[in-house]
Amino acid sequence: MITLIDYGVGNIFAFQNVYKRLDIPTKIAKTSSDLEGAEKLILPGVGAFDYAMQQLNASGMRDKLDELVLDKKIPVIGICVGMQMMGNKSEEGREEGLKWMDAEIKRFDESLINQRTKLPHMGWNDVVPVRNHPLFSRLEHNAIFYFLHSYFFKCNDHSNTIAVSDYGLQFTSAANVDNIYGIQFHPEKSHQYGEILLDNFAKI
């Protein structure tokens, strides 16, 4: 069972649909009691960092999430802004992050981007795993994913990076510390590659 955290930001239904096709049951959590007994969590996110943090803080789920993730160590994956929220702070806003991973969220340096189009980083790009990792099983070669963002996740500990992509500079497109995972791209909108990745997460 995968529990999708619904705090009013992000694309819950798209994840539900992918898992329906994979025949893996999901549940939507809107309140702290919905989170009771969760085995695996997805923290989606689109849009602005501050708005997403404020919505999550106002959802009443914060304490329960900290308990599940930090004490009970159940697997959790943050998607796009959901990943960024797992870090310490973002240059996009003033709100504090969840601090589940030691990372700062930085804006891409436009001067390094060698094309007319600068930001956002939008479209399909390569995601290259830096080591064997169960999240990228069957995705070791030639996987492309859909990105839509202007800020990226900068791990303070490089060993947390599990996959990289390139946009002006090489950045962390997937990270992992213990039971905590984050991916910058949108697997729910990345056709078969995304489906494989979400399947892999379900099997972790």
Place this chain on the structure above:
Amino acid sequence: MLRPRIIPSLLYHDKGLVKTVNFKSPKYVGDPINAVRIFNEKQVDELAFFDIDATVLGKEPDYALIEKLANQSRMPLCYGGGVKTKEQAQRIFGLGIEKIALSSAIIQNSKLVTEIAERVGSQSVIVVLDVKKKVFGGYELYTHNGKKATGINPLKLAAEMQQLGAGEIIINSIDQDGSMKGYDMSLIEKVAGVTSLPLTVLGGAGSLQDIENVIEKHGVIGVAAGSLFVFKGPYKAVLINYPSQTEKNKIFKVDNNEN
């Protein structure tokens, strides 16, 4: 490598999908949900969906339909049509849409771009500019499906939209719409010259070669088409189609072994 995006553009009118010529004579081409399913199978880079009735009839976006589209779509989806407030935009995002296209509403209130960007992030706010050549040179912005001339210079507006926090510009040529004679390359060049935002061009594609021509010149760009992806053959039989990964790699000049 970040790839260019090849984007089918779907028009919704009178409960069905249609394709127009010069924004006129809508021809029925199919059911929207069915089309999304087929484009899923074809692994489309991104899909754009425009409700061309909403603004003209002064209607709210059809949330039930948008929800169905978003649920079906395994690719990024851009929705446009009738969005006038940040509350509407927020609601549409909640239904699982990645990008919202604004058009006529920004003429009345350009701050709307900023307001929505603050809520959902710039990357998700798209400004669609429907433009027509002026008789004595230059371009003019139109709204309401090409019926209302605004007197606005679309190039100036495109530059302004970047300042206000838009995340992408879609430039749609009314003159080329449905013609299948190729994109207005000089228009694309002009818009590319005034903004560093991601740009998607629409109007005129009649072949993959037309798409390749744009990509060759502009590199990472969104290339959208209506007729090309819903019609087949000289008699324009309705048949949804889209280039395969191999064909796309050829257009993008990506090594097939690489992807």
